[in-house]
Amino acid sequence: MDTGIKLEERTDTGVGNGKNGVNGGSASPPSTLVTIPPGTPPLTRRHVLKRPPVDIEFSDLTYVVPVGRNGHKMILRSISGLFKSGELTAILGPSGAGKSTLLNVLAGYKTQDATGAIYVNGRPRDMKQFRKLSRYIMQEDLLQPGITVVESIRIAADLKLGNTLSRKEKSETVEEIMSLLSLARCRNTLTTLLSGGERKRLSIALELVNNPPVIFLDEPTTGLDDVSSAQCITLMKALAAEGRTVICSIHTPSARLFAMFDHVYIVSEGQCVFAGQNQHIVPFLAQHDLYCPKHYNPADFMIEVSSGEYGNFTEKLSKTVDNGRCFRWNQENQSSSIRRPLGRDDRGPRKTYESHSKHLYDFDSSSWSQFLILLNRMILQHRRNKGYLLLKAVMFVFVSLIIGGMFFQMGNDGSKTIFNFGFCFVTIIVFLYIPMLPVLLHFPQEVQLLKREYFNRWYSLNAYFFAMIFSRIPLQMMLSTVYIVLAYFLTDQPMEWSRGLKFAAICYLIAITSEGMALTISSRLSIVNSVFVGPCLSVPLMLLAAYGLGDSDHIPILIRLAMYFSYLRYGLEGLTMAIYGDNRAKMMCPTEEMVCELREPRALLKEVGMEDVDYWTDFVALVGIFVLFKLTLYVFLRQRLSSRKSWSALSYVIRFIKSYIEH
Numbered sequence: 130m131d132t133g134i135k136l137e138e139r140t141d142t143g144v145g146n147g148k149n150g151v152n153g154g155s156a157s158p159p160s161t162l163v164t165i166p167p168g169t170p171p172l173t174r175r176h177v178l179k180r181p182p183v184d185i186e187f188s189d190l191t192y193v194v195p196v197g198r199n200g201h202k203m204i205l206r207s208i209s210g211l212f213k214s215g216e217l218t219a220i221l222g223p224s225g226a227g228k229s230t231l232l233n234v235l236a237g238y239k240t241q242d243a244t245g246a247i248y249v250n251g252r253p254r255d256m257k258q259f260r261k262l263s264r265y266i267m268q269e270d271l272l273q274p275g276i277t278v279v280e281s282i283r284i285a286a287d288l289k290l291g292n293t294l295s296r297k298e299k300s301e302t303v304e305e306i307m308s309l310l311s312l313a314r315c316r317n318t319l320t321t322l323l324s325g326g327e328r329k330r331l332s333i334a335l336e337l338v339n340n341p342p343v344i345f346l347d348e349p350t351t352g353l354d355d356v357s358s359a360q361c362i363t364l365m366k367a368l369a370a371e372g373r374t375v376i377c378s379i380h381t382p383s384a385r386l387f388a389m390f391d392h393v394y395i396v397s398e399g400q401c402v403f404a405g406q407n408q409h410i411v412p413f414l415a416q417h418d419l420y421c422p423k424h425y426n427p428a429d430f431m432i433e434v435s436s437g438e439y440g441n442f443t444e445k446l447s448k449t450v451d452n453g454r455c456f457r458w459n460q461e462n463q464s465s466s467i468r469r470p471l472g473r474d475d476r477g478p479r480k481t482y483e484s485h486s487k488h489l490y491d492f493d494s495s496s497w498s499q500f501l502i503l504l505n506r507m508i509l510q511h512r513r514n515k516g517y518l519l520l521k522a523v524m525f526v527f528v529s530l531i532i533g534g535m536f537f538q539m540g541n542d543g544s545k546t547i548f549n550f551g552f553c554f555v556t557i558i559v560f561l562y563i564p565m566l567p568v569l570l571h572f573p574q575e576v577q578l579l580k581r582e583y584f585n586r587w588y589s590l591n592a593y594f595f596a597m598i599f600s601r602i603p604l605q606m607m608l609s610t611v612y613i614v615l616a617y618f619l620t621d622q623p624m625e626w627s628r629g630l631k632f633a634a635i636c637y638l639i640a641i642t643s644e645g646m647a648l649t650i651s652s653r654l655s656i657v658n659s660v661f662v663g664p665c666l667s668v669p670l671m672l673l674a675a676y677g678l679g680d681s682d683h684i685p686i687l688i689r690l691a692m693y694f695s696y697l698r699y700g701l702e703g704l705t706m707a708i709y710g711d712n713r714a715k716m717m718c719p720t721e722e723m724v725c726e727l728r729e730p731r732a733l734l735k736e737v738g739m740e741d742v743d744y745w746t747d748f749v750a751l752v753g754i755f756v757l758f759k760l761t762l763y764v765f766l767r768q769r770l771s772s773r774k775s776w777s778a779l780s781y782v783i784r785f786i787k788s789y790i791e792h
């Protein structure tokens with residue numbers, strides 16, 4: 130089965146449905162249980178731009194994922210539906226029914242394996258334009274660590290509002306959002322210390338900064354207690370009542386929560402088994418001789434029916450609602466408008482988003498501002514992560530003392546030249562592992578955060594990528610200096626500025642290249658796989674660094690080719706040349722030694738086959754490999770963040786490799 134992108138997408142997105150935002154004509158009667166406390170500030174805040182309403186319709190949506198090497202699994206089966214602005218919609222269903230998948234496809238988070246059509250205000254969805262209108266709050270509340278609540282919202286406001294508001298207006302916006310989401314009390318708490326409810330509210334606050342007209346939430350109440358869940362849904366209801374389209378997937382809601390939803394869409398085995406107002410569910414089921422017991426939560430009953438507890442009704446119910454096309458239960462009067470002409474733009478002339486406010490939905494901050502804001506955020510996070518910095522510095526001190534002790538005073542000892550060459554080899558291993566391992570553990574999580582922020586259009590990948598490079602390199606160099614200085618002095622290497630600087634430069638290059646390699650590996654893999662693949666790849670790199678030393682004529686051609694890619698070999702050559710190159714004078718030979726065969730530096734270089742090696746060639750090769758890793762990282766990240774077809778080939782290759790690693 131063809132699983133390519135087949136969602137209809139065009140460049141001319143439609144707009145405005147003629148309603149002016151408020152729950153105009155939403156068929157659901159206001160629930161008596163929904164209480165927005167008196168005095169609650171209006172959700173459309175003073176300094177925030179007005180957004181036009183957005184209706185989302187989908188037709189014959191099918192989602193098929195590849196399973197194993199040849200199999201497929203159909204998760205969504207040709208379902209249809211309509212989610213209107215001004216309404217709070219719940220997508221309900223038993224576990225594994227396909228709720229999150231539906232949300233992912235509608236939000237545009239996953240489009241690759243989907244087929245069918247999605248319409249925005251009656252016109253085929255233009256994904257580029259739609260991404261500017263919608264925000265997706267995912268189930269896991271991934272928040273940037275090392276910053277406080279107020280700092281998080283300020284950074285989001287700086288990135289999203291750019292120069293559209295003055296500094297004072299932006300501060301007011303931040304304060305308004307904090308009070309709206311009851312976050313003022315924990316304004317100075319680090320995000321990592323927040324409770325589940327506070328994390329969820331902060332996730333919502335961050336996406337509300339520039340007032341999106343469409344909000345998707347994946348299971349917003351999971352992990353929250355009854356009170357926090359009710360607060361969260363009340364807030365969603367209030368946001369919808371202001372004209373936004375709010376769609377959330379939700380697991381078995383209590384009767385109280387269930388009554389708050391304006392529109393309920395129930396999924397079972399990838400099919401729609403009900404779409405309409407919550408009060409119609411009980412009569413709907415009664416039509417099929419399924420009677421909800423008195424005082425029983427209709428949501429629970431519906432889920433039990435969908436789970437097959439009363440027999441298999443999925444096909445029958447799905448047929449009755451025409452797999453989501455039937456509009457009968459969406460309104461008070463159920464006798465009319467049985468089937469919706471999905472996708473037909475029948476609401477008269479309207480402006481397009483392009484003409485309405487094209488510039489409002491582009492990035493409001495320039496790439497340069499995004500870069501500076503992200504750089505500041507990353508530096509702040511590094512500074513706050515004192516435990517990690519200290520641990521890394523202590524590791525470097527510890528390793529340099531151990532290595533310094535093992536090779537103590539051998540640098541100028543002609544009888545220990547070969548051991549001192551061993552010091553160079555050990556040094557490249559240090560700068561392979563210490564910069565690499567923490568990245569393999571940490572970066573897969575950071576990629577998840579990047580995906581969330583990028584998908585919700587906080588910044589461009591270029592801004593993030595360069596901020597990451599510029600925040601990491603100085604830190605890596607600072608920490609590496611600890612080892613370089615201690616080990617260099619303890620092992621008594623030549624006290625010449627030029628040699629010391631050349632030695633340090635190669636160490637820095639190996640360190641940042643190792644970090645680059647780790648970033649590249651972990652940009653595509655989970656933590657477990659990264660931690661496995663990284664050290665495994667290091668073994669051939671180390672072997673290639675030392676393979677055939679002194680006997681390079683007999684190295685097989687394939688290994689010789691592979692050597693060109695082993696940056697550790699260039700590193701080893703560079704360190705050796707820094708210490709022994711440039712016609713270094715003979716080393717001292719201790720009196721107790723009869724002969725010091727290798728006291729002449731040239732003799733060592735000949736022994737290890739490096740007489741013709743040029744330090745600057747190695748230096749340039751290391752820079753080249755560093756740049757190559759960075760470019761690969763950029764391509765991998767772009768591919769990971771993109772749903773464009775042009776990346777499909779690369780993504781299939783990566784999927785194929787991963788299917789071997791992960792099975």
Ligand SMILES: Nc1ncnc2c1ncn2[C@@H]1O[C@H](COP(=O)(O)OP(=O)(O)OP(=O)(O)O)[C@@H](O)[C@H]1O
Binds near residue numbers: 224228231378
């Ligand atoms: N990439 C995938 N490969 C294979 N199966 C998948 C994939 N993604 C989802 N599924 C399967 O599709 C089904 C629907 O998944 P989905 O996450 O949409 O369910 P859900 O209704 O949100 O469930 P829950 O309420 O438990 O989160 C599940 O059985 C899941 O295992």
